[in-house]
Amino acid sequence: MNRRILAGVALLGTLALATTGCAGGTDGGGNAGSGGGGDELITVGFAQTGSESGWRAANTESMKEAFSEENGFDLIFNAADNKQEAQIQQVRSYINQGVDAIVIAPITVDGWDDVLKEAQDAGIPVILEDRTVSASDDLYASWVGLDFEKEGETAGQWVADKFDGQGANLVILEGTTGSSAALDRATGFASATEGTDITVLDSQTGDFTRDGGKKVMEGFLQKYGADIDVLFAHNDDMGLGALDAIKAAGLTPGTDIQIVTIDAVKDGMTALANGEFNFIVECNPLLGERAAELVKAVVAGEEVDKRTIVEDQSFTQEQAAEVLDSRPY
Incomplete structure (x- = not known):
């Protein structure tokens, strides 16, 4: 009899443990901390590219504000230093x-198939x-993002309207090699300037950084x-670095060499307002919401659109x- 009683107690204890294990820490899909219902927080891992530019800093701040506990x-945030x-x-x-x-804000376009499949298999x-x-x-x-090709096309159209027929010489500061921003902006710019008499003297990557833009422009x-005659930089930071190199060479940015960039962050817009840049195409970093x-x-x-494009503007000096003064970034 005692053995039967002990066996029954052990069985009840096992069942209680099993029930507790099923109720704790995961949802039906096996994900810890699910925010699918109630007041639970949604746990999100954000893989940022790095902190290479003023645009990226504004983008990171937008994401952190949007993905707040409130x-x-x-x-869970990590920046990969562009690696x-x-x-x-x-x-x-x-x-x-x-x-x-x-x-994910992917650093380059290629190399993502395996890890994306791993996330899919995990139900994330x-x-x-x-x-x-x-x-x-x-x-x-x-x-969710911007139309990079259209940004490049808008920049290229300004250059074509301004310089076609003058036999102008152009240099280009490219963004990170293999990134969709650099690839698409190059495509859009080339399509807009095709058929003009503008000569591309050189085109090299400055990795979207101010220091990279300065070094390449010095070369x-x-x-x-x-x-x-004209510089096209894939982002403001490279253009700002180039601006320093132009000044150091005894030339006047905005006059001796006209500068067209993409981003419209505060420092770039200030350079444009001061006449050191000549035209900027916006790339809105506030994508967090x-x-x-x-x-x-x-x-x-819920079902969502596969692509969400945020509209951009463009700016002259005026x-x-x-x-x-009213710009948030």
Whole structure:
């Protein structure tokens, strides 16, 4: 009899433990800390590119504000210092942690197939932010960002309107090699200037950094000197670095060499208002709110658009002066 009683107690204890184990720490999809319902926070892993520019700093701040605890999120943030291997490793870390969703600003377009498949197999939705990838779009839930090709086309159209027929010489500061921003901006710019008599003297990457833009522009100036009529920089920071190199060479930026950039961050807009830049195409970094909306919808099982494009503007010197004080970034 005693043995039967002891066996019954042991069985009840086992059942209680099993029930407790099923109720703790994971949702039906096996993800820890699910924010799919109630007042629980949605745990999001955000894999940022790095901190290479003023644009990136504004983008990071926008994401952190949108994915705040007050808005229903628990954000795990990492910036990969523009090293794709480190960024992919961080995404794998988020998968292992069992987050509810992953947001990625991909450093380059290629190399994402395997880790995106791993996230899909783990039942973790991925939202791409800012840049795109070459992987099949069924491996991620959605993308939110800007039309980089149109940005390049707008910059190129300004150059074509301004310099076609003058036999002008152009140099280009490219963004990070292999990134969708650099690839698409180059494509758009080339399409807008095709058929003009503008000569591209040189085109090299400055990695979207101010220091990179300065160093590459110094090389351009040593090689071509005052033969350069116009500079197209894929972002403001590289243009600002080039501006310093132009001044150091004894030339006047905005006059001796006209400068066209993309981003419209505060420092770039100030240079434009001061006449040291000549034209800027905006690339709006404030994508956090849109990304957060997508994450909430996807985690809730709702259908979302595959692509969300945020509209951009462009600015002349006069327009920059008018809006400079009211710009949020």
